[in-house]
Amino acid sequence: MSESTDPTPKAENPFTKPWFLASGGVVVVIIVLALVYALLPPVGAAPNAQPTPRTDKSSVAPSAAPGDSVCGLPEGEQTIPGPGLTSKWELNGKTAVPVDSSKVGPGRSLDGLRTCFAHNPTGALYAAANFVSYGTEGKPDILFKHLAADGPARDRYLSNPPTFSARDDSLSMQIAAFRVVSYTENLAVLEIGVAGSNGVKLSAPYTVTWEKGDWKVVVTETQPKQVESFTNMVTWAGA
Numbered sequence: 412m413s414e415s416t417d418p419t420p421k422a423e424n425p426f427t428k429p430w431f432l433a434s435g436g437v438v439v440v441i442i443v444l445a446l447v448y449a450l451l452p453p454v455g456a457a458p459n460a461q462p463t464p465r466t467d468k469s470s471v472a473p474s475a476a477p478g479d480s481v482c483g484l485p486e487g488e489q490t491i492p493g494p495g496l497t498s499k500w501e502l503n504g505k506t507a508v509p510v511d512s513s514k515v516g517p518g519r520s521l522d523g524l525r526t527c528f529a530h531n532p533t534g535a536l537y538a539a540a541n542f543v544s545y546g547t548e549g550k551p552d553i554l555f556k557h558l559a560a561d562g563p564a565r566d567r568y569l570s571n572p573p574t575f576s577a578r579d580d581s582l583s584m585q586i587a588a589f590r591v592v593s594y595t596e597n598l599a600v601l602e603i604g605v606a607g608s609n610g611v612k613l614s615a616p617y618t619v620t621w622e623k624g625d626w627k628v629v630v631t632e633t634q635p636k637q638v639e640s641f642t643n644m645v646t647w648a649g650a
């Protein structure tokens with residue numbers, strides 16, 4: 412993706428620009444999917460070619476040493492979630508998110524953000540799904556502060572906040588599917604599918620790492636991709 416040198420918001424065409432760019436013009440795509448309003452193209456637009464999600468662990472920050480949940484949640488069931496996963500859902504802004512506060516999470520709130528998820532595969536999935544929902548809230552600064560894993564990209568953003576561009580608040584999105592790409596005790600790669608109110612479907616990989624007693628999202632430059640369907644994923648939705 413080419414770098415942008417013009418910091419002026421492009422209100423005339425919010426669908427072709429990420430909602431924000433990190434310092435130096437690097438697209439923080441892990442947040443772009445969460446802030447998916449500005450990414451969804453008009454219905455009928457040709458999808459852009461996107462790279463296949465990779466699970467190369469050498470490209471992400473190493474996770475912290477294993478530790479107890481920061482809010483006291485039990486480790487619980489270690490089974491990889493798949494078809495038949497049942498979840499309770501509630502709205503976070505306009506987006507339905509999975510919740511199980513006593514077993515999976517979120518177990519606490521920081522600056523209005525849902526945090527603290529169980530140290531197991533379902534907890535990692537719930538953490539990523541809740542992160543996606545903050546596209547409706549417009550809180551990228553505290554997203555990085557509380558939900559992003561330690562690393563250069565997080566540091567770069569916190570020291571030099573990104574430039575915002577226009578978004579269309581008439582659009583909404585819902586989580587529609589997931590796939591567990593890989594899981595180890597302290598690192599999980601998950602693919603999350605979302606459906607826009609204009610009919611567009613997107614998916615993107617989210618890497619989460621166990622850090623300081625919670626799952627944190629690793630900020631990467633992997634591009635989300637537009638898809639025709641979620642047939643290779645597990646259907647999972649609350650709305």
